[in-house]
Amino acid sequence: MSDEKVVETFDRWAEEGRDKGMEEGHGDVVRQVIERMGIRAGERILDLGCGNGWATRLLAQTEAGVQAIGVDASPKMIAKADELHSFTIRSRYDWGSFENLEFKDAEFDRIFSMEALYYAKDLDKAISEAFRVLKPGGKSDVLVDYYHESEASAPWAEIMELDLHRLDEAGWRAAFERAGFTGVTTERVIDSRGFSAEGCDECSPDVEAKRKLHEAGTLWIHAEKA
DSSP states (O other), rough: OOHHHHHHHHHHHHHTTTTTHHHHHHHHHHHHHHHHHOOOOOEEEETOOOTTHHHHHHHSSTTTTTTTEESOOOOHHHHHHHHHHOOOOOOOOEEETTTSSSSTOOEHHHHHHHSOOOGSSSSHHHHHHHHHHEEEEEEEEEESOOOOTTTTGHHHHHHHHHOOOOOOOOHHHHHHTTTTTTEEEEEEEETTTTOOOOBBBBBOSSSHHHHHHHHEEEEEEEEEOO
Protein backbone atom coordinates (compact mmCIF):
# COMPACT_ATOMS: atom_id res chain seq x y z
CA MET A 1 0.00 0.00 0.00
CA SER A 2 1.31 3.43 -0.87
CA ASP A 3 1.68 5.90 1.99
CA GLU A 4 1.82 8.68 -0.58
CA LYS A 5 -1.52 7.73 -2.10
CA VAL A 6 -3.25 7.69 1.29
CA VAL A 7 -1.72 11.06 2.21
CA GLU A 8 -2.77 12.53 -1.14
CA THR A 9 -6.33 11.31 -0.57
CA PHE A 10 -6.68 12.86 2.88
CA ASP A 11 -4.87 16.05 1.91
CA ARG A 12 -7.41 16.44 -0.88
CA TRP A 13 -10.30 15.75 1.49
CA ALA A 14 -8.95 18.45 3.82
CA GLU A 15 -8.77 20.92 0.91
CA GLU A 16 -12.34 20.04 -0.11
CA GLY A 17 -13.61 20.49 3.44
CA ARG A 18 -14.67 16.88 3.78
CA ASP A 19 -13.11 16.70 7.22
CA LYS A 20 -16.12 18.60 8.56
CA GLY A 21 -18.43 15.74 7.63
CA MET A 22 -16.44 13.18 9.61
CA GLU A 23 -17.65 14.40 12.98
CA GLU A 24 -21.19 14.73 11.65
CA GLY A 25 -21.13 11.21 10.26
CA HIS A 26 -19.24 9.42 13.04
CA GLY A 27 -19.81 11.66 16.05
CA ASP A 28 -22.72 9.76 17.57
CA VAL A 29 -20.90 6.41 17.54
CA VAL A 30 -17.72 7.95 18.94
CA ARG A 31 -19.63 9.62 21.76
CA GLN A 32 -21.35 6.33 22.60
CA VAL A 33 -18.00 4.55 22.84
CA ILE A 34 -16.25 7.34 24.78
CA GLU A 35 -19.06 7.25 27.37
CA ARG A 36 -18.40 3.53 27.89
CA MET A 37 -14.60 3.67 27.92
CA GLY A 38 -14.37 4.73 31.54
CA ILE A 39 -11.68 7.35 30.95
CA ARG A 40 -10.14 8.54 34.21
CA ALA A 41 -8.79 11.92 35.23
CA GLY A 42 -5.22 12.60 34.16
CA GLU A 43 -4.97 9.83 31.55
CA ARG A 44 -2.93 10.26 28.36
CA ILE A 45 -4.69 9.15 25.18
CA LEU A 46 -3.29 8.67 21.67
CA ASP A 47 -5.76 9.17 18.81
CA LEU A 48 -4.52 7.36 15.70
CA GLY A 49 -5.68 8.92 12.43
CA CYS A 50 -7.05 12.05 14.05
CA GLY A 51 -7.95 13.95 10.87
CA ASN A 52 -8.93 17.47 11.89
CA GLY A 53 -8.78 16.45 15.55
CA TRP A 54 -12.48 16.39 16.36
CA ALA A 55 -12.34 13.10 18.29
CA THR A 56 -9.06 14.12 19.93
CA ARG A 57 -10.79 17.17 21.34
CA LEU A 58 -13.73 15.11 22.58
CA LEU A 59 -11.35 12.74 24.35
CA ALA A 60 -9.47 15.63 25.96
CA GLN A 61 -12.69 16.97 27.46
CA THR A 62 -13.85 13.77 29.15
CA GLU A 63 -12.20 14.21 32.56
CA ALA A 64 -9.99 16.69 34.39
CA GLY A 65 -6.37 16.65 33.31
CA VAL A 66 -6.84 14.25 30.40
CA GLN A 67 -4.29 14.84 27.63
CA ALA A 68 -5.12 13.65 24.11
CA ILE A 69 -2.61 13.61 21.28
CA GLY A 70 -3.77 13.09 17.71
CA VAL A 71 -1.52 11.62 15.01
CA ASP A 72 -2.22 11.73 11.29
CA ALA A 73 -0.18 11.14 8.13
CA SER A 74 -1.89 14.00 6.28
CA PRO A 75 -0.13 17.35 6.81
CA LYS A 76 -3.23 19.23 5.67
CA MET A 77 -5.42 17.42 8.17
CA ILE A 78 -2.96 18.27 10.94
CA ALA A 79 -3.04 21.91 9.80
CA LYS A 80 -6.84 21.83 10.05
CA ALA A 81 -6.59 20.34 13.53
CA ASP A 82 -4.25 23.12 14.63
CA GLU A 83 -6.66 25.73 13.26
CA LEU A 84 -9.56 24.22 15.21
CA HIS A 85 -7.60 23.68 18.43
CA SER A 86 -8.96 25.07 21.68
CA PHE A 87 -6.45 26.30 24.24
CA THR A 88 -8.95 25.47 26.98
CA ILE A 89 -8.21 21.72 26.66
CA ARG A 90 -5.09 19.56 26.80
CA SER A 91 -4.74 18.35 23.22
CA ARG A 92 -2.23 18.54 20.40
CA TYR A 93 -1.80 17.12 16.92
CA ASP A 94 1.33 15.55 15.40
CA TRP A 95 2.19 14.48 11.88
CA GLY A 96 3.35 10.87 11.67
CA SER A 97 2.69 7.31 10.50
CA PHE A 98 1.04 4.49 12.41
CA GLU A 99 4.01 2.21 11.78
CA ASN A 100 6.63 4.56 13.28
CA LEU A 101 5.16 6.40 16.23
CA GLU A 102 7.60 8.94 17.66
CA PHE A 103 6.76 8.22 21.27
CA LYS A 104 8.54 6.36 24.04
CA ASP A 105 7.53 2.89 25.18
CA ALA A 106 4.59 2.77 27.59
CA GLU A 107 3.76 6.46 27.22
CA PHE A 108 -0.06 6.26 26.97
CA ASP A 109 -2.92 4.96 29.10
CA ARG A 110 -5.18 4.53 26.09
CA ILE A 111 -5.16 4.17 22.32
CA PHE A 112 -8.17 5.38 20.35
CA SER A 113 -8.85 5.33 16.60
CA MET A 114 -11.91 6.09 14.48
CA GLU A 115 -12.13 4.97 10.84
CA ALA A 116 -8.37 5.03 10.23
CA LEU A 117 -6.48 1.84 11.03
CA TYR A 118 -7.42 -0.07 7.88
CA TYR A 119 -5.51 2.55 5.85
CA ALA A 120 -2.20 1.50 7.45
CA LYS A 121 0.55 0.42 5.08
CA ASP A 122 1.52 -2.43 7.42
CA LEU A 123 -1.39 -3.28 9.71
CA ASP A 124 0.53 -5.69 11.95
CA LYS A 125 3.32 -3.13 12.45
CA ALA A 126 0.78 -0.40 13.21
CA ILE A 127 -0.94 -2.50 15.89
CA SER A 128 2.45 -3.53 17.32
CA GLU A 129 3.43 0.14 17.58
CA ALA A 130 0.17 0.88 19.39
CA PHE A 131 0.99 -1.94 21.81
CA ARG A 132 4.53 -0.61 22.34
CA VAL A 133 3.49 2.92 23.33
CA LEU A 134 0.70 1.70 25.60
CA LYS A 135 1.37 1.32 29.32
CA PRO A 136 0.89 -2.08 31.00
CA GLY A 137 -2.76 -2.18 31.97
CA GLY A 138 -3.58 0.23 29.16
CA LYS A 139 -6.53 -0.16 26.81
CA SER A 140 -7.09 0.21 23.07
CA ASP A 141 -10.41 1.08 21.45
CA VAL A 142 -10.48 1.05 17.65
CA LEU A 143 -13.54 1.75 15.49
CA VAL A 144 -13.89 0.81 11.82
CA ASP A 145 -16.75 0.88 9.33
CA TYR A 146 -14.78 -1.07 6.71
CA TYR A 147 -14.94 -4.75 7.69
CA HIS A 148 -16.05 -7.96 6.02
CA GLU A 149 -19.43 -8.35 7.69
CA SER A 150 -20.44 -4.87 6.51
CA GLU A 151 -21.20 -5.88 2.94
CA ALA A 152 -22.02 -2.36 1.73
CA SER A 153 -18.45 -1.23 2.48
CA ALA A 154 -16.91 -3.82 0.14
CA PRO A 155 -16.47 -1.46 -2.87
CA TRP A 156 -14.60 1.23 -0.92
CA ALA A 157 -11.06 0.17 -1.83
CA GLU A 158 -11.91 0.19 -5.55
CA ILE A 159 -13.81 3.47 -5.30
CA MET A 160 -10.94 5.23 -3.50
CA GLU A 161 -8.28 3.41 -5.53
CA LEU A 162 -6.50 2.39 -2.33
CA ASP A 163 -5.38 -0.96 -0.93
CA LEU A 164 -7.33 -1.22 2.31
CA HIS A 165 -7.19 -3.94 4.96
CA ARG A 166 -10.56 -5.69 4.84
CA LEU A 167 -10.79 -8.07 7.80
CA ASP A 168 -13.73 -9.85 9.36
CA GLU A 169 -14.43 -9.61 13.09
CA ALA A 170 -12.35 -12.70 13.87
CA GLY A 171 -9.52 -11.31 11.74
CA TRP A 172 -9.46 -8.05 13.69
CA ARG A 173 -9.37 -9.93 16.99
CA ALA A 174 -6.53 -12.12 15.72
CA ALA A 175 -4.55 -9.09 14.52
CA PHE A 176 -4.61 -7.53 17.99
CA GLU A 177 -3.79 -10.83 19.66
CA ARG A 178 -0.73 -11.29 17.39
CA ALA A 179 0.59 -7.95 18.67
CA GLY A 180 0.33 -9.15 22.27
CA PHE A 181 -3.01 -7.71 23.30
CA THR A 182 -5.31 -9.66 25.62
CA GLY A 183 -9.00 -9.47 26.40
CA VAL A 184 -9.75 -8.67 22.76
CA THR A 185 -13.44 -8.27 22.00
CA THR A 186 -15.52 -6.97 19.11
CA GLU A 187 -18.91 -5.33 19.15
CA ARG A 188 -21.14 -3.54 16.65
CA VAL A 189 -22.16 0.02 17.53
CA ILE A 190 -25.22 1.43 15.76
CA ASP A 191 -25.71 5.18 15.30
CA SER A 192 -28.44 6.04 17.82
CA ARG A 193 -29.79 8.81 15.61
CA GLY A 194 -31.27 6.21 13.30
CA PHE A 195 -31.03 5.85 9.55
CA SER A 196 -30.84 8.95 7.37
CA ALA A 197 -31.08 8.95 3.59
CA GLU A 198 -29.27 12.28 3.36
CA GLY A 199 -25.61 12.82 2.50
CA CYS A 200 -24.93 10.13 -0.09
CA ASP A 201 -21.41 10.12 -1.52
CA GLU A 202 -19.14 7.84 -3.56
CA CYS A 203 -18.77 5.40 -0.66
CA SER A 204 -22.52 5.28 -0.01
CA PRO A 205 -23.88 6.19 -3.46
CA ASP A 206 -27.55 5.49 -2.81
CA VAL A 207 -30.14 5.14 -0.08
CA GLU A 208 -29.92 1.34 0.03
CA ALA A 209 -26.14 1.43 0.53
CA LYS A 210 -26.54 3.93 3.36
CA ARG A 211 -29.22 1.80 4.97
CA LYS A 212 -27.02 -1.30 4.89
CA LEU A 213 -24.05 0.60 6.35
CA HIS A 214 -26.26 1.87 9.17
CA GLU A 215 -27.66 -1.57 9.91
CA ALA A 216 -24.22 -3.20 9.97
CA GLY A 217 -22.91 -0.54 12.32
CA THR A 218 -19.37 0.39 13.29
CA LEU A 219 -17.09 -2.39 14.49
CA TRP A 220 -15.55 -1.65 17.92
CA ILE A 221 -12.39 -3.60 18.69
CA HIS A 222 -11.45 -3.39 22.36
CA ALA A 223 -8.11 -4.76 23.57
CA GLU A 224 -5.90 -4.54 26.65
CA LYS A 225 -2.18 -4.70 27.43
CA ALA A 226 -1.50 -7.00 30.39
